[in-house]
Amino acid sequence: MRIAVLGTGMVGRAIAGRAAELGHQVTVGTRDVATTRAGDWTEWATAHPAVGLAGYADATADAALVVNATSGDGALPALTAAGEANLAGKVLLDIANPLDFGKGFPPTLSVVNDDSLGERIQRAFPRARVVKALNTLTADLMTHPRQLADGDHSVFVSGDDAEAKRIVTELLASFGHTDVIDLGDITTARGTEMLLPIWLRLYGTLGTAIFNVNVVR
Amino acid sequence: MRIAVLGTGMVGRAIAGRAAELGHQVTVGTRDVATTRAGDWTEWATAHPAVGLAGYADATADAALVVNATSGDGALPALTAAGEANLAGKVLLDIANPLDFGKGFPPTLSVVNDDSLGERIQRAFPRARVVKALNTLTADLMTHPRQLADGDHSVFVSGDDAEAKRIVTELLASFGHTDVIDLGDITTARGTEMLLPIWLRLYGTLGTAIFNVNVVR
Numbered sequence: 001m002r003i004a005v006l007g008t009g010m011v012g013r014a015i016a017g018r019a020a021e022l023g024h025q026v027t028v029g030t031r032d033v034a035t036t037r038a039g040d041w042t043e044w045a046t047a048h049p050a051v052g053l054a055g056y057a058d059a060t061a062d063a064a065l066v067v068n069a070t071s072g073d074g075a076l077p078a079l080t081a082a083g084e085a086n087l088a089g090k091v092l093l094d095i096a097n098p099l100d101f102g103k104g105f106p107p108t109l110s111v112v113n114d115d116s117l118g119e120r121i122q123r124a125f126p127r128a129r130v131v132k133a134l135n136t137l138t139a140d141l142m143t144h145p146r147q148l149a150d151g152d153h154s155v156f157v158s159g160d161d162a163e164a165k166r167i168v169t170e171l172l173a174s175f176g177h178t179d180v181i182d183l184g185d186i187t188t189a190r191g192t193e194m195l196l197p198i199w200l201r202l203y204g205t206l207g208t209a210i211f212n213v214n215v216v217r
Numbered sequence: 218m219r220i221a222v223l224g225t226g227m228v229g230r231a232i233a234g235r236a237a238e239l240g241h242q243v244t245v246g247t248r249d250v251a252t253t254r255a256g257d258w259t260e261w262a263t264a265h266p267a268v269g270l271a272g273y274a275d276a277t278a279d280a281a282l283v284v285n286a287t288s289g290d291g292a293l294p295a296l297t298a299a300g301e302a303n304l305a306g307k308v309l310l311d312i313a314n315p316l317d318f319g320k321g322f323p324p325t326l327s328v329v330n331d332d333s334l335g336e337r338i339q340r341a342f343p344r345a346r347v348v349k350a351l352n353t354l355t356a357d358l359m360t361h362p363r364q365l366a367d368g369d370h371s372v373f374v375s376g377d378d379a380e381a382k383r384i385v386t387e388l389l390a391s392f393g394h395t396d397v398i399d400l401g402d403i404t405t406a407r408g409t410e411m412l413l414p415i416w417l418r419l420y421g422t423l424g425t426a427i428f429n430v431n432v433v434r
Contacts, residue, residue, distance in 0.1 A: 108330045113414075114320065153433045156415075183418045191415030197330075198373075198408030201400045206434050215419060216370045217428035 004029050004059040006078050007069035008036050011095055011139045013044055015067050018143035020050045022174055027052035029059030029082065056081040065091045065167065066128075072098035072110060072117055076124055088127035091164040093171075094118050094189075095134045095142070097196050106200045109193060118158060118189030129164035132189035133157045133172065133180075136199065138209035145212075146176040153212040154179040158188040181215060221246050221276040223295050224286035225253050228312055228356045230261055232284055235360035237267045239391055244269035246276030246299065273298040282308045282384065283345075289315035289327060289334055293341055305344035308381045310388075311335050311406075312351045312359070314413050323417045326410060335375060335406030346381035349406035350374045350389065350397075353416065355426035362429075363393040370429040371396040375405040398432060 005016040006029040013028075020026045030036040033053055045051065052059075060066055060082040070078045075096045079087065098117040100110040111117050118132035134142045134155060145151045155177050157165045169180045183191060195213075203209055222233040223246040230245075237243045247253040250270055262268065269276075277283055277299040287295045292313045296304065315334040317327040328334050335349035351359045351372060362368045372394050374382045386397045400408060412430075420426055 103331065112330045113325045149433045153431075181419070181422060183415070183422055188415075188418045191418045194411040194414050197411050198400070198405075201405045201408045202398070202432060205398060205400055206432075208434065211432055211434035213430040214370075214433050215423075215428055216366045216431050217423050217425065 001065055002063045003065045003067065004063035005067045005069055006056055006082060008041060012069035014139035014143045015069055016051045017048050018175060020048060027054050027059040029054060029056040031056065057083045057086060060086040063090065065093060068092060068094045068096050070096055072096045075117060075121060079121065079125060084125055087125050090128060091167050092128040092130045093168050094121055094130055094132045097135050097193055109196065112194065116189040116193050118186050122186045129161040130186055131157055131159035131164050131168040132186065132192060133168055136192050136195050137212045141210060141212055143175050148210055148212060151176050151178045153214040154181055156181050156183050156192050158183050158186055158192060160185050218282055219280045220282045220284065221280035222284045222286055223273060223299060225258060229286035231356035231360045232286055233268050234265050235392060237265060244271050244276040246271060246273040248273060248298065274300045274303055277303040282310060285309060285311045285313050287313055289313045292334060292338060296338060296342060301342055304342050307345055308384050309345040309347045310385050311338055311347055311349045314352050314410055326413065329411060333406040333410050335403050339403045346378040347403055348374055348376035348381050348385040349403065349409060350385055353409050353412050354429045358427060358429055360392050365427055365429060368393050368395045370431040371398055373398050373400050373409050375400050375403055375409060377402050
């Protein structure tokens, strides 16, 4: 599958590297290719020669699945740059969290309670098939869940399009996830985005990001 | 230990019944004793003869530990009726969630993101030793956790007073909880209160309230 991963940070690199390793054709999208290449990208790219790099629109144009791995603030600008027409009809896996660091640490959420970033993206790009997922755990566990309790923990999908959720669920299963819970429509992204505050506190208490919730039932 | 349980609903009854079963002297506090007796209280009370019933202030006056098992909206009025002086120096276990059903189902939170009900209660009653706990699971699992996965799931405590958290943690252990995670000060109650949206969606998806999260690490 052709996959565009928008975002060159820790999450974008984790998803791009893992998807390429699994045989997908992956292009990472960035705002400005030259700026990204001038940073520490080249070192990472040398270790991942199969992953391409392009501007947001070029990366998205021929992708079947687009991953929003930008920061919460950067999501709508990046997707706008990718282009509404380039997103139309495509599965858009949204991993971003709307974190607001303006008041210091821990961050609050800039969208919360009666709305979510997932919903905002779906409203802004009504022809995209948005699926919120993987925003509830650290990047290394998103892509390599079996390293913790042999994968015995849970992730979630939220979205209005059942087929898009099926495609994302299959991708998650290929990463090693064994418990992907379908919470319902895109409004259920409020629930997973609102997990961030307890995630941040658990990170502080446990002293590691390698943890996740298992929904015991 | 003398325990006052403020609130006559499902949560209050569960905590009161379990604490009495474990040998504590329990009085349930209510706004108006006659009104409570005129409802379905008598049937429950007949099955739990060791549990007393009194007004908020009378129930609280000689308790060592006070449980806020009211609804979120009812918490501050009930605690005000219990009396600031009656709460001073005491452990105040706050189980309430600030649910707002004004916009229909699922409810939103009336306090969220940069504040929490737990913090509001601590600010309103600075001499009480507030511990937020048990607000993340259904009443029957609060008091009988071993019925699910032999208790292999997590609960949380948040509060500014280490000794108060120790007392609550011991009470939770006596109920059967084996993984009580201390998240830190009372501001960490934001994290557990913000679990409610995903809890409500999981309740809908799973079709049962008998589930909980296990923090796998």
